[in-house]
Structures are given as structure tokens and as C-alpha cells.
Amino acid sequence: MDRIAVIGGGTMGAGIAEVCARAESSVVVIEADPEGADACGTRIDASLQRAVRADRLTATEAASALARIDVATNLAEAATADLVIEAVPEIEALKLDLFRRLDSVLAADAVLASNTSSIPLVKMASVTSRPDRVVGVHFFNPAPVLPLVEIVASLLTSDETLLAVTDFAEKRLGKTTIRSQDRAGFIVNALLIPYLLSAIRMLESGFASAADIDAGMVQGCAHPQGPLALTDLIGLDTTAAVAQSMYEEFKEPLYAPPPLLLRMVDAGLLGRKTGRGFFAYAR
Numbered sequence: 377m378d379r380i381a382v383i384g385g386g387t388m389g390a391g392i393a394e395v396c397a398r399a400e401s402s403v404v405v406i407e408a409d410p411e412g413a414d415a416c417g418t419r420i421d422a423s424l425q426r427a428v429r430a431d432r433l434t435a436t437e438a439a440s441a442l443a444r445i446d447v448a449t450n451l452a453e454a455a456t457a458d459l460v461i462e463a464v465p466e467i468e469a470l471k472l473d474l475f476r477r478l479d480s481v482l483a484a485d486a487v488l489a490s491n492t493s494s495i496p497l498v499k500m501a502s503v504t505s506r507p508d509r510v511v512g513v514h515f516f517n518p519a520p521v522l523p524l525v526e527i528v529a530s531l532l533t534s535d536e537t538l539l540a541v542t543d544f545a546e547k548r549l550g551k552t553t554i555r556s557q558d559r560a561g562f563i564v565n566a567l568l569i570p571y572l573l574s575a576i577r578m579l580e581s582g583f584a585s586a587a588d589i590d591a592g593m594v595q596g597c598a599h600p601q602g603p604l605a606l607t608d609l610i611g612l613d614t615t616a617a618v619a620q621s622m623y624e625e626f627k628e629p630l631y632a633p634p635p636l637l638l639r640m641v642d643a644g645l646l647g648r649k650t651g652r653g654f655f656a657y658a659r
């Protein structure tokens with residue numbers, strides 16, 4: 377797995393591309409939106425420079441990693457990849473369409489991985505001619521910093537594929553892996569999303585301010601950031617989409633996205649990526 381294609385150059389795609397390039401893989405990022413493609417390159421560069429300033433990388437290593445990444449807008453540029461990691465928005469129809477198209481451009485033995493947070497892998501596997509080679513490889517945000525990768529097998533994923541992506545994540549990328557069944561939310565989001573939604577409901581009901589809710593969890597429970605700041609980091613659109621998939625799967629009210637979250641998404645208040653969510657950010 378030396379040639380990696382990352383599809384979608386947003387919050388996660390840029391981070392995953394950086395992680396792979398830092399592990400000496402050559403990477404092409406396919407970003408559909410030309411402005412998004414420019415922003416992806418800038419984001420990767422800025423993240424590498426932060427790593428240099430924090431002494432986690434030398435300037436030469438950062439420059440070599442950047443040189444290993446190409447950003448393109450045409451899916452055909454992914455054709456020679458051994459491993460594709462899909463990181464487009466959490467919209468089922470979009471992912472299914474992409475998996476169909478990827479299946480037709482990739483070599484027969486290439487592995488097709490999704491960074492989905494909540495869409496069942498078997499749905500994506502079923503629209504390809506290689507369901508045994510479709511697998512969940514779920515990174516966390518920010519991907520260059522957080523060590524965890526969840527590996528998700530669908531009912532149709534082969535042991536060979538599971539072993540190959542686990543080896544890649546652990547030995548090549550230096551990540552820690554955990555393995556989950558193909559259930560919406562997998563392990564981490566099944567626990568995290570109800571917590572984030574509870575904080576949003578608390579704010580919505582006028583129970584406490586956003587600042588106090590977050591301060592409660594940071595100062596009282598030693599969390600590195602509060603639930604509303606974390607939702608801003610994840611993206612309110614992504615959080616709502618993940619919650620919706622989990623609600624559709626389990627029909628449990630605790631997974632239902634609260635109206636405040638949905639209205640903020642309608643208003644384009646998506647968190648850090650748009651400069652405003654529960655809190656405001658300098659852009």
C-alpha cells in the first residue's frame with residue numbers, strides 16, 4: 377500500500393493525506409471543488425508547519441511530506457492507487473455514487489476504504505464488484521494528532537483485507553487500531569454522539585450557557601475541550617448527519633439530532649470550518 381488516494385480534501389481528507397505522506401506513501405487527494413482543492417493544500421501545509429513548530433517534525437521532513445501529496449479534481453487520477461480512503465461528506469447517496477465510480481476506475485485488487493462515521497459499510501460494499509475489499513478505516517480529528525483508527529468489517533469484508541488495512545494503520549502510520557462491527561456509529565461515536573447531543577439539548581433548553589456547559593466538562597471532568605467546542609471542531613453538519621444515521625439505525629431518541637443543531641446547520645453555522653458554531657473563531 378504505497379500509493380494512496382484520498383477522496384475529499386476537507387477536514388478529514390486533508391489530515392489523512394498528511395498522515396499517509398508523513399509515513400512515506402505517495403498520496404493523491406481528489407477534491408471535487410476547485411476552491412476546496414486549493415484550501416486542502418493550504419490546510420496540509422499549515423498543519424505540517426504547526427508540527428515543525430511543535431518539534432514533532434523537522435522542516436526537511438515537512439517539505440518531503442508535502443512533496444509527496446498531489447491534489448487533483450478528477451477521479452481518474454485515483455486509478456493507480458493500491459488503497460483508496462474515501463472522506464467525502466456523510467451523505468449516503470454521495471458515498472454510494474462515489475463507490476460505484478471508484479470501482480470502475482480502480483485496479484481489481486485495490487482496497488476501497490471509507491472514513492465514514494456512521495454509514496453501514498455493507499451498503500458501500502454492495503454497490504461494488506469487490507465487496508470483500510471494502511472496509512471501514514475511521515480516523516479521528518485531527519488525524520495527524522489523534523492516534524486512534526477504528527477498523528470496521530462489513531459482513532462481506534475478507535480477513536485478508538482486514539489484516540492489510542490493520543497492518544497499514546499500525547505499522548505504516550503508527551496508529552492504534554480498535555475493531556468494530558458494522559453498526560452505525562461504531563464504538564467511539566456510539567458513545568460520543570449522545571453526549572454531544574445532550575450538551576446541545578441542555579443549551580437549547582436554556583439550562584446553562586455554552587461557555588458554562590463546556591467549562592463544566594473541562595474544569596470538572598478534565599476533558600481537553602468541552603462538548604460544544606468539540607462539536608464545532610467536528611462540524612455541525614457532520615455531527616447532525618452522524619446522529620441522523622444512528623437514529624435511523626437504532627430508532628433511539630437519544631440519537632435524534634435536536635432542532636437547534638438542525639437549524640444551525642440550515643443557517644450555515646457549521647463550527648470552525650465556517651468560523652462560527654456554538655462559539656466564534658478567527659478565520
Ligand SMILES: NC(=O)c1ccc[n+]([C@@H]2O[C@H](COP(=O)([O-])OP(=O)(O)OC[C@H]3O[C@@H](n4cnc5c(N)ncnc54)[C@H](O)[C@@H]3O)[C@@H](O)[C@H]2O)c1
Nearest residue numbers: 384386387388407408409412463464465466492493517610
Ligand atoms: N469531521 C470529523 O471530525 C470527522 C471525524 C471522523 C470521520 N469523519 C467522517 O469523514 C468524512 C468527511 O468528513 P469531513 O468532516 O472531512 O467533511 P468536510 O465537509 O470537511 O469535507 C468533505 C470534502 O469532500 C468534498 N467532496 C464532496 N463531494 C465530493 C466528491 N464526489 N469527490 C471528491 N470530493 C468531494 C467536499 O468539497 C469537501 O471538501 C465523513 O464521512 C465524516 O463522517 C469526520
